[in-house]
Amino acid sequence: DQQVKQNSPSLSVQEGRISILNCDYTNSMFDYFLWYKKYPAEGPTFLISISSIKDKNEDGRFTVFLNKSAKHLSLHIVPSQPGDSAVYFCAASASGNQFYFGTGTSLTVIP
Amino acid sequence: DTGVSQDPRHKITKRGQNVTFRCDPISEHNRLYWYRQTLGQGPEFLTYFQNEAQLEKSRLLSDRFSAERPKGSFSTLEIQRTEQGDSAMYLCASTNPRAEQYFGPGTRLTVT
Numbered sequence: 001d002q003q004v005k006q007n008s009p010s011l012s013v014q015e016g017r018i019s020i021l022n023c024d025y026t027n028s029m030f031d032y033f034l035w036y037k038k039y040p041a042e043g044p045t046f047l048i049s050i051s052s053i054k055d056k057n058e059d060g061r062f063t064v065f066l067n068k069s070a071k072h073l074s075l076h077i078v079p080s081q082p083g084d085s086a087v088y089f090c091a092a093s094a095s096g097n098q099f100y101f102g103t104g105t106s107l108t109v110i111p
Numbered sequence: 112d113t114g115v116s117q118d119p120r121h122k123i124t125k126r127g128q129n130v131t132f133r134c135d136p137i138s139e140h141n142r143l144y145w146y147r148q149t150l151g152q153g154p155e156f157l158t159y160f161q162n163e164a165q166l167e168k169s170r171l172l173s174d175r176f177s178a179e180r181p182k183g184s185f186s187t188l189e190i191q192r193t194e195q196g197d198s199a200m201y202l203c204a205s206t207n208p209r210a211e212q213y214f215g216p217g218t219r220l221t222v223t
Binding site for chain 1: 144153159204206210212213214215217
């Protein structure tokens with residue numbers, strides 16, 4: 001039962017443009033969402049989070065948007081840089097207990 | 112803040128052998144999580160601890176898997192009688208009071 005889905009396995013974006021990564025979830029009890037970046041042979045690195053009481057959270061070049069009615073969140077990276085090339089995972093949790101991860105989207109930023 | 116560490120980084124073992132992995136969380140984090148990740152998938156939750164209490168273990172993959180955190184600091188994950196299907200990356204994470212999870216580098220297990 002894949003409760004968190006990332007339907008785009010890969011995404012390519014030109015340097016300087018916006019990258020938009022999407023994530024959908026099915027469990028209406030989820031109230032906390034996170035995005036991670038992962039390089040090969042490393043553990044995931046925490047990027048940004050959002051709780052369900054908000055619909056937007058921004059940290060530098062990274063902004064996460066949450067649409068609770070659609071059970072959808074997205075990560076915007078502006079401007080995209082070559083160093084952003086990595087696999088991005090979204091994750092969701094109910095009350096900060098178990099965390100459920102999507103299958104990841106591989107982002108390539110083209111110089 | 113030295114981050115989450117895991118040992119060993121790589122483990123090759125023969126089918127049927129037991130293996131144990133260690134995780135040292137960030138010292139001020141009281142929650143510790145274990146995940147398994149296979150190729151093309153996201154991390155799959157296995158179990159977690161708050162201090163020394165194991166709060167959820169129903170998602171451990173079988174009774175061959177067990178985890179401990181005896182003093183509320185480091186944790187171990189043991190797999191008994193390993194099978195080839197156990198080959199994966201095993202990740203540990205600890206959580207700050209804002210529920211932000213920080214992962215270690217993982218232990219890659221290969222069962223031959």
